[in-house]
Amino acid sequence: MTAIQILETNSESLVSIIIPAYQAEKTIVSTVNSVLSQTYPYWELLIVADDLQDYQSILTRQNISDPRIKYLSTKKIRSNASNARNIGLQKATGNYIAFLDADDRFMPQKLELAVPLLREYPLISTGIRLLTDENILLMDVGCQVTSGAYPIGKFKFINYSGNANIIYDRGIIRHQFDTSYNNFADVIFIFEAAQYTTAFYHLSDSMYDYVQYRDSLSKSEGVHHRLIRLKQILIKKLEQQEYPLISESTRNDFIHFLKISREAESVLLAARERNESLSFERIIKKMLLADPATAFLSKTL
Numbered sequence: 420m421t422a423i424q425i426l427e428t429n430s431e432s433l434v435s436i437i438i439p440a441y442q443a444e445k446t447i448v449s450t451v452n453s454v455l456s457q458t459y460p461y462w463e464l465l466i467v468a469d470d471l472q473d474y475q476s477i478l479t480r481q482n483i484s485d486p487r488i489k490y491l492s493t494k495k496i497r498s499n500a501s502n503a504r505n506i507g508l509q510k511a512t513g514n515y516i517a518f519l520d521a522d523d524r525f526m527p528q529k530l531e532l533a534v535p536l537l538r539e540y541p542l543i544s545t546g547i548r549l550l551t552d553e554n555i556l557l558m559d560v561g562c563q564v565t566s567g568a569y570p571i572g573k574f575k576f577i578n579y580s581g582n583a584n585i586i587y588d589r590g591i592i593r594h595q596f597d598t599s600y601n602n603f604a605d606v607i608f609i610f611e612a613a614q615y616t617t618a619f620y621h622l623s624d625s626m627y628d629y630v631q632y633r634d635s636l637s638k639s640e641g642v643h644h645r646l647i648r649l650k651q652i653l654i655k656k657l658e659q660q661e662y663p664l665i666s667e668s669t670r671n672d673f674i675h676f677l678k679i680s681r682e683a684e685s686v687l688l689a690a691r692e693r694n695e696s697l698s699f700e701r702i703i704k705k706m707l708l709a710d711p712a713t714a715f716l717s718k719t720l
Contacts, residue, residue: 434462435511439503441469443521448481459530467503468492501596501604517586522630529626533586541591542619545584545626552632566623571613572672580700581605584627614664643688650681
């Protein structure tokens with residue numbers, strides 16, 4: 420079966436994978452190859468350039484060409500990843516949506532394992548591997564907890580590093596990214612998802628490689644101050660019930676996580692000011708393991 424026939428005959432099970440691309444010339448080939456290596460063939464890939472770059476030419480020079488790959492553009496330079504994802508969502512034709520950052524990678528079985536679960540749960544997350552840009556494993560996140568269904572309020576307690584590792588049913592979870600929250604768009608997504616579903620399914624298998632670069636956005640100057648302020652704003656929004664369809668228990672879970680996350684950001688900021696090398700993930704993992712709210716986990720985060 421050709422790639423075109425795959426798209427035409429399996430539209431109900433089609434996964435639209437959206438990649439926002441900014442200055443991704445050095446990484447886009449390995450990222451796209453991780454999609455081409457999927458054991459589940461029913462996907463389309465939307466690469467949304469946010470830097471006016473011609474990624475089709477870059478990939479073609481590496482002999483990468485597939486009719487399932489679509490090339491889009493924000494027609495701007497660094498409008499932000501949330502805007503790029505929204506453009507991808509507007510053009511996506513699949514019932515299921517997955518996100519992939521332009522310097523990260525899917526493991527080959529990610530879609531094959533996740534898609535069948537979407538028949539029962541509208542939101543799926545997987546374990547991730549945190550790697551350096553030299554492909555050295557830093558730590559696993561969400562890989563030691565038991566695979567299974569969890570209340571949506573527990574999502575960030577398991578997926579505390581981010582949630583580019585998700586795949587969801589867009590017919591149930593209807594979402595457009597708020598472009599004013601680019602640094603914390605993953606948490607906003609979960610707040611909105613909680614208005615459509617009370618549970619998600621977590622696959623403990625490591626199906627997503629999250630590559631952390633020394634000069635990444637998450638480490639840029641001033642970002643920690645911004646994140647601390649933003650987390651406080653989000654706590655207030657939840658306390659003021661800005662998401663009215665979220666249950667009280669879920670709201671309390673979100674607030675509790677954000678307070679822990681805010682504290683972890685403050686610890687990380689102090690460490691960076693002392694030129695100490697620490698990661699947000701290691702700090703918040705330690706805090707979560709010491710917190711009574713994580714008793715539902717196996718204590719092997």
